[in-house]
Amino acid sequence: DGGITQSPKYLFRKEGQNVTLSCEQNLNHDAMYWYRQDPGQGLRLIYYSQIVNDFQKGDIAEGYSVSREKKESFPLTVTSAQKNPTAFYLCASTPRANTEAFFGQGTRLTVV
Amino acid sequence: GQQVMQIPQYQHVQEGEDFTTYCNSSTTLSNIQWYKQRPGGHPVFLIQLVKSGEVKKQKRLTFQFGEAKKNSSLHITATQTTDVGTYFCAGPTNSGYALNFGKGTSLLVTP
Secondary structure, three states, rough: OEEEEEEOOOEEOOOOEEEEEEEOOOOOOOOEEEEOOOOOOOOEEEEEEOOOOOEEEOOOOOOEEOOOOEEOOOEEEEOOOOOOOEEEEEEEEEEOOOOEEEEEEOOOEEEE | OOOOEOOOOEEEEEOOOOEEEHHHHOOOOOOOEEEEEEEOOOOEEEEOOOOOEEEEEEEEEEEEEEOOOOEEEEOOOOOOOHHOOOEEEEEEEEOOOOOOOOEEEEEEEEE
16 A cells, blocks of 8 residues: 555643654655644645765655655654644655656654 | 735535635736645645636636636535535745745635
């Protein structure tokens, strides 16, 4: 069953703790992305990666970090430096730039 | 980043009425994509438009790309309750390697 898997679906953390969100794809896509979604804000780009061992900051990268050690995996770490981390996080992949994006089910992060 | 503006933010229609959402960019886009997100779900790709003035249809959905490639629209004819969700347009970022999404239009259809 091909697709993108994000885990967990719901995540709760205490303020000041780092947390890592998982994103795995078995579509053999080169490019992967992380978006943040807040009510009424649409999707905002956090980081993206076009190839293994390379990634670029998006519009709201501050307080986040990523790695791309394997083609299939693109984990996102929400650090304690992120001022408002509570949000819905979506991972996506595309076979190449400017093509259809496939999204995971999302992780809803709540920081208390 | 490059701005993609979308209106209206919300639309509430009676089942059977038509619906249109509009997307505008300050710069020329090489292409534009449309996605649908059901409540509680994730965005799902609907279509990509590439050519100036392009019109594509998917059953009751009609997608248009403006002549100047700066605007686009999605029109749904005779809405059904299954059309409920948020519709997003998305254009390439300045780098061309990612997508900039509009804020979306949330459609509510009451029977």
